[in-house]
Amino acid sequence: MTAPLRAGLVGLGMMGRHHARILRQLPGVTLVAAADPAGDKHQAAQSIPVVATVEELLTHRLNYCVVAVPTAHHASVALTLAHARIPTLIEKPLAADLSTALALAHAFDQAGVVAAVGHVERYNPALRALHARLANGELGTLYQVTTRRQGPFPPRVRDVGVVMDLATHDLDMTAWVTGRSFVSLAARTVSRSGRFPEDVAVIVGELSDGTITNHLVNWLSPMKERITTATGPHGCFVADTLHADLTYYANGSTRIQWPAAEVFRGVTEGNITRYAISKKEPLLSEHEAFRDAVRGADTPVVTLQQAAATIAAAEAVLASATTGNAVTPCLVRSRQTGANQRLTASPFSK
Template identity: 30%
Template sequence: MIRVGVIGTGAMGQNHVRIYSEMEGVELAGVSDVDQKRVESMATQFKTQAFTDYKKMFAEGLDAVSVVVPTKLHKQVVLDALDAGIHVLVEKPIADTTENADLMIAAAKNAEKILMVGHIERFNPAVIKLKEIINSGTLGKIVSISTKRVGPYNPRIRDVGVILDIGVHDIDVISYLYGKKINSVYAIAGADIHSFEDHASIILRMDHNFAGVVETNWLTPHKVRQLTAIGVKGVAYLDYINQTVQLHDNEWIRKAKVEPSEPLKNELTYFMDCAATGKAPNPCGEDGKHALEVAMAAIKSYEEGRLIEVGK
């Protein structure tokens, strides 16, 4: 029986709590939040203990914890959890700075504990299927992957702009599907309804002739979550929301067989398996750091109006 806790019971944290409470072989040992009324309500609903101080929850003998707090708080909460000998899943982005990400990665290594980053789209059945299709060679060499992640602004997002909040999903997915690190970034963005950027067009380069394009905003009145992968033998169209993948080539238009499932449930089930077996997670801390580096480079690019080399 794995004993797990959740720190942060906002919109996303509540989903972590719900899913853990339904898992076999997992005991939801506690939930923590600075909002006492909310955390007590959650604890009552899901028949667990409530804590306003997460360190007191650690004393309950946790094996693993989900950290679902604002990005600026990730570093300290994760370091405290690792110091307590607890496996950690931290929501994306991994941290607010690459320096803090490095501290978290080093702490996990020293503690010999898992640090997994919640890049949930890797656990979307459509993305899993497209990765299989790309690896099989059906589309041939992939030369361009473009994404559209747009929709109305969510007022609960106050500490980061659209690139770090939702654009980072597609930055990670593009790198994951190619199986390559992103070398350089050029972005055009602006802030029109938010204190941080609320729309961005980002061009990514891997090696010399592999391209990625991310279009994202908080201005579109309806939600769109789509990806197009162009190969020399065909094109794949993926819909994150409907969990569909359609392939087009010179002869056929085919729909891939995708079994729909909840990405977060897939992700947390995988995390629990890693915690139980000790196997290295994917995405790991280094993956989370790379996505953060690219997102930060995109922000720097639009602010300075120039191409930015990643990690330099």
């Protein structure tokens, strides 16, 4: 029988306590220790040792580690783990800037150990079902992807604005579900609360195949909403990731005979289908995938290179909001060999 993997956890805050809960119940894994200089305020560690530093945590003979500290501390913690050759799962965003994200990716590449980033939306059942159906061509040629991610301000966020915290979910997820990279991003941002550089962002993007996207994110709404819509010639899919529901609105072939209804509903309408899908907690699915990757399986984890591409897209959003111009993410620019060349392969493809 294979011995359980010995897991460590750095950070016992709002996200860390959820990672601790999952690690305690994950088959084939034993959470052996945690590190947090502030101690265990949420009593998430329960009976395991809690130390103050990553160096102390390493004395517990770890097989892998989860990093759930504020984004500003990702680099120092993750580099220590990379140098110790410890497989590591890092909360998103990978880093506060692209240069740091690329340095982390290089460090783990040099160490030769698996590392991943917790873009947990890729494990949401509704988005996984959407990804599969788009890959099967069920919408035909994709026209547009739109997302809305808005709700009250989360007190846990102290070091990044809404673009790095929320929009990175949608930028990563959009590129992943379509299998395409962003080649252009334009945005406007404002700060109404005064707590961060921006707490509202409206983003328009173009993907490498010409698909257009738009994204609304904010921390100012009392209504929490997580909606992704993909539209094509056959209809549209709507993924509600709060409830893990996927609904299909088909284009119809039956002409409406009632003129008054036609005004509001369009020329034709088709069937509406809400799919029955298995609903496993996304964070649990993320941990299962990383556990299996540590054991050597070919599982769908989010690589540090993919997470760096998301940081590049987020930086393009912030640059556009500053300059007022559309911006090409710099990782895309570095791959282009001509002024009008489009990428045909995506770092988000499987």
